Amino acid sequence: MIRNPRVLLLTMPFVSVSRPSIGISLLKARAEEEGFECHTGHGNLRFAEIIGLDRYLVIDTDLSHALFAGDWLFAQDLFRGQIDTATYLATVKANAGSPTNFESLLEARELVASFLDECIDRFAIDGYDVVGFTSTFQQTLASLALARRIKDRFPEKLTIMGGANCEGVMGMELMRQFPWIDAVFSGESDYSFPEFLRRRATGASVDDVRGLIYRQDGVPRVAGPQDRVHDMDALPDPDFSEYFAAIAASRLKDRINPTLLIESARGCWWGAKSHCTFCGLNGDTMKFRCKSAARTIAELERQSERYNLKSFSAVDNIISHDYFRDFLPALKEKNAGYNLFYEIKSNLRPEQVKLLKEAGVWAVQPGVESLSTPVLKLMKKGVTAIQNIQLLKSCREYKVEAAWNLLFGFPGETQQHYDELAATIPALYHLRPPGAVSPIRLDRFSPNFNNAEEFGLVEVKPFSLYAFLYPIPPEAVANLAYFFEYKHRDGRNVQAVMKNLEEPIRIWKSNRGGDLVKKYGVAPELMVVDTRPAHAHRLYPFSGLQRELYDFCDEIRSLKQILEQASRLTGRTIEANEESVQTFFDQMLSLDLMVREGNQYLSLAIRTDLEYQGLEQYQTPLAA
Numbered sequence: 001m002i003r004n005p006r007v008l009l010l011t012m013p014f015v016s017v018s019r020p021s022i023g024i025s026l027l028k029a030r031a032e033e034e035g036f037e038c039h040t041g042h043g044n045l046r047f048a049e050i051i052g053l054d055r056y057l058v059i060d061t062d063l064s065h066a067l068f069a070g071d072w073l074f075a076q077d078l079f080r081g082q083i084d085t086a087t088y089l090a091t092v093k094a095n096a097g098s099p100t101n102f103e104s105l106l107e108a109r110e111l112v113a114s115f116l117d118e119c120i121d122r123f124a125i126d127g128y129d130v131v132g133f134t135s136t137f138q139q140t141l142a143s144l145a146l147a148r149r150i151k152d153r154f155p156e157k158l159t160i161m162g163g164a165n166c167e168g169v170m171g172m173e174l175m176r177q178f179p180w181i182d183a184v185f186s187g188e189s190d191y192s193f194p195e196f197l198r199r200r201a202t203g204a205s206v207d208d209v210r211g212l213i214y215r216q217d218g219v220p221r222v223a224g225p226q227d228r229v230h231d232m233d234a235l236p237d238p239d240f241s242e243y244f245a246a247i248a249a250s251r252l253k254d255r256i257n258p259t260l261l262i263e264s265a266r267g268c269w270w271g272a273k274s275h276c277t278f279c280g281l282n283g284d285t286m287k288f289r290c291k292s293a294a295r296t297i298a299e300l301e302r303q304s305e306r307y308n309l310k311s312f313s314a315v316d317n318i319i320s321h322d323y324f325r326d327f328l329p330a331l332k333e334k335n336a337g338y339n340l341f342y343e344i345k346s347n348l349r350p351e352q353v354k355l356l357k358e359a360g361v362w363a364v365q366p367g368v369e370s371l372s373t374p375v376l377k378l379m380k381k382g383v384t385a386i387q388n389i390q391l392l393k394s395c396r397e398y399k400v401e402a403a404w405n406l407l408f409g410f411p412g413e414t415q416q417h418y419d420e421l422a423a424t425i426p427a428l429y430h431l432r433p434p435g436a437v438s439p440i441r442l443d444r445f446s447p448n449f450n451n452a453e454e455f456g457l458v459e460v461k462p463f464s465l466y467a468f469l470y471p472i473p474p475e476a477v478a479n480l481a482y483f484f485e486y487k488h489r490d491g492r493n494v495q496a497v498m499k500n501l502e503e504p505i506r507i508w509k510s511n512r513g514g515d516l517v518k519k520y521g522v523a524p525e526l527m528v529v530d531t532r533p534a535h536a537h538r539l540y541p542f543s544g545l546q547r548e549l550y551d552f553c554d555e556i557r558s559l560k561q562i563l564e565q566a567s568r569l570t571g572r573t574i575e576a577n578e579e580s581v582q583t584f585f586d587q588m589l590s591l592d593l594m595v596r597e598g599n600q601y602l603s604l605a606i607r608t609d610l611e612y613q614g615l616e617q618y619q620t621p622l623a624a
Contacts, residue, residue, distance in 0.1 A: 014070030187226030280443030409439035
């Protein structure tokens with residue numbers, strides 16, 4: 001029994017130091033709503049101070065995602081002498097990207113033990129009854145290492161964990177392997193966490209606290225189905241106050257530009273309908289739940305005033321459909337000067353992208369993933385290639401940053417799919433290129449993982465580097481792992497299909513100013529300026545029907561719609577226009593001024609205020 005427990009929630013390395021943890025900040029607010037004293041500590045920020053921000057960023061970005069360097073730093077402290085350090089370091093050295101990156105890891109390693117020791121006093125562990133850790137990305141080993149020190153020094157303290165790395169079988173295995181962890185919360189714990197504190201305060205049993213993994217007679221048990229938040233409006237605002245106090249007191253404060261996090265929804269409305277085959281997000285909490293527009297706007301206003309910031313990043317997997325009807329128009333009307341980031345579905349219409357920008361959404365992650373419709377169908381994205389291209393065009397036109405990756409390696413894809421894509425990409429050199437081009441990962445909870453045999457994925461096993469993190473039996477590692485290696489049953493080399501794409505993508509990613517733009521108010525009525533790489537730099541004059549139809553295809557149009565528009569403009573029948581329209585559109589396609597998918601067409605030139613001079617001699621007449 002713990003009377004009126006004092007609670008400390010910690011976020012450990014490695015996660016971004018410029019974003020507060022929304023998980024512990026929300027739980028702090030929930031605990032205090034229920035009358036418990038709760039504080040947050042930011043070990044990630046402290047470790048960045050100790051090893052230097054530059055080293056921290058190298059490990060967090062360049063060395064962590066593929067090499068697990070952040071987790072390894074703390075594994076070699078926690079399991080000293082039990083893991084193969086020499087082989088791991090040889091792997092990192094060969095893949096670190098630069099000697100400086102590798103040296104950053106070695107230098108940071110020397111400071112891990114003293115950092116962990118310091119945390120005991122720095123966060124005043126002796127004054128708390130419950131110490132909790134959040135674990136997402138690469139925070140598990142740092143959390144386990146500090147939790148063990150706490151338990152060794154203060155056996156009476158309750159040590160608990162939660163976060164994405166604790167969901168389902170992963171949380172159960174954490175309890176099996178690490179006896180110094182007293183409880184793990186699987187899934188959402190907005191209500192189960194305060195209930196757990198209440199039970200411990202009164203000495204009541206915790207065996208029916210939803211989503212709790214606890215021990216009974218030394219054996220891990222699951223208390224019941226996961227907690228679920230049904231009314232998102234009922235949640236408090238996350239309390240980021242101690243994060244900002246830590247930033248203000250840090251010697252790194254002049255180098256860190258914090259972004260506020262906001263959660264306006266949980267789950268994924270598209271995933272609930274058609275789970276993208278490669279996506280491992282949400283675990284057992286796919287059902288979409290959303291805050292009302294009024295509630296989210298009120299939270300933006302309160303948090304902006306509290307922390308004197310206008311920049312927000314939404315942690316939602318996908319923006320709500322309804323937000324285009326109420327939330328975004330209301331933000332546009334308020335004109336409060338917020339800078340927002342949201343994840344979106346990529347089949348937005350141009351007017352929806354325009355509304356995003358007018359509402360203050362300056363950046364999006366649209367989940368484009370591919371520019372091949374057959375491949376998009378294989379991954380169950382629910383969009384087409386031409387819709388993705390329209391989205392990239394709209395983002396460029398309305399100055400919305402679009403971060404996206406090109407994925408390949410999907411079961412069922414063919415060489416033809418990528419050869420066709422290679423032929424399309426040169427037309428897109430003026431649009432935002434993919435950030436990364438990579439084969440799909442096999443993530444826990446994804447359909448590809450859950451139904452690997454069905455998808456022809458065989459020899460599934462945890463990433464081999466997990467062996468350098470956990471000196472425990474392989475079956476236990478398999479339960480803790482989130483990322484998995486695999487092979488295709490047919491033995492194909494997925495990299496081979498990308499051979500013809502390598503050069504077009506290289507040109508695209510290295511484009512420095514090549515463009516395809518529309519200019520009005522000149523003679524003739526419209527001039528299209530083409531300065532894209534691998535294209536002859538030309539000015540293309542449009543007038544009359546050609547200009548009308550090119551502008552009409554600023555968004556995706558079917559051939560039927562185009563011919564009906566031509567008929568309205570000319571007064572002639574559809575049949576009378578068909579041959580000349582098709583001749584014109586064939587020329588547009590041959591010049592990469594348009595793209596076509598089936599019977600749908602999209603103009604590619606974007607509106608711009610930029611001035612282009614010195615190309616007049618390259619004016620090229622179009623077909624009559």
